[in-house]
Amino acid sequence: MTRVLLADDHAAIRAGLRLLLEQGGVEVVGEAADGHAAITNARALRPDVVLMDVRMPGVDGIEATRVITGEGLADVLALTTFDLDEYVLGMLRAGAVGFLLKTTSAAALVDAVERVAAGDGVLAPEVTRRLLADLVAAAPPAADPSGAGPVVAADGTASAAASGVDLVDTLTPRERDVLACLGAGMSNADLAAALVITEATAKTHVSRVLAKLGCASRVQAAIVAVEAGVVRG
Incomplete structure (x- = not known):
């Protein structure tokens, strides 16, 4: 339960x-x-x-x-x-x-x-895409002028996406595919179907992507995907 x-x-x-x-x-x-x-x-x-x-x-x-x-x-x-x-x-x-x-x-x-x-x-895929597109465009993460990393936003949160974008290049090609699926708002089941892998494998890939990007959730990773321009073709 x-x-x-x-x-x-x-x-x-x-x-x-x-x-x-x-x-x-x-x-x-x-x-x-x-x-x-x-x-x-x-x-x-x-x-x-x-x-x-x-x-x-x-x-x-x-x-x-x-x-x-x-x-x-x-x-x-x-x-x-x-x-x-x-x-x-x-x-x-x-x-x-x-x-x-x-x-x-x-x-x-x-x-x-x-x-x-x-x-x-x-979040339903269509809602995720709308939110990420609208919200990231409306409130992009601010860059630290000193170059030391993301700054804390007015509401007291630091943007994981700001630092995550810099780590996208550390992903393998398969992990980039997974990140693109997250950016499209896909569930684990949808992601597995899109990449022709098992759902268990999809979960493993998602966990690795989150860890590499320093993201606390798949939604944060989706924001990274949008901001980094990682999209499914």
């Missing part, structure tokens, strides 16, 4: 999410009313997935996501009321593997949580 930690500053929303998830066969192992509590509980409970709100008092969802994914505590799925570019891009660059709006259906929410726990992202 997939184990989930809920992070949202509204108790009523947490209660509703708990009910929906538990009815769908997902175990809710804990709750957090702010980012600090989310980090603390993630360290203690080691859930499979943290369902993370973006706007919370004190430590917000972006900072909490950066810590949780940076420490390898859990995968993070953003769940927010606000479909705003700065929030979406901030969460993805902080390491979230995808995002959903709070208007999503119960079935879609449970499916997304299960997919994240299985190692996939949760």
Whole structure:
């Protein structure tokens, strides 16, 4: 059973999410009313997935996501009321593997949580392509004028994509193919079909690409693919 930690500053929303998830066969192992509590509980409970709100008092969802994914505590799925570019891009660059709006259906929410726990992202390919194209064009990672690396964005996140682009040349031809598939928003199953390999092999390749690029999630790698111009022909 997939184990989930809920992070949202509204108790009523947490209660509703708990009910929906538990009815769908997902175990809710804990709750957090702010980012600090989310980090603390993630360290203690080691859930499979943290369902993370973006706007919370004190430590917000972006900072909490950066810590949780940076420490390898859990995968993070953003769940927010606000479909705003700065929030979406901030969460993805902080390491979230995808995002959903709070208007999503119960079935879609449970499916997304299960997919994240299985190692996939949760953005539909067409949505991924639109977001990556629009968001990267609207808010490209800033270069450090000293040449020392990526700078920290206004929301407190550092762009993994900025440094990841510099590492694309370290990938093998097959790994570049995998990165291109990630840039197209493909799931592991779609990637396996496109490259005529098994899904297990696809997962292995994805893990190696993430490690080489220093990306915390496949969505960060997709941003790297777009920014580096690595696309499927």
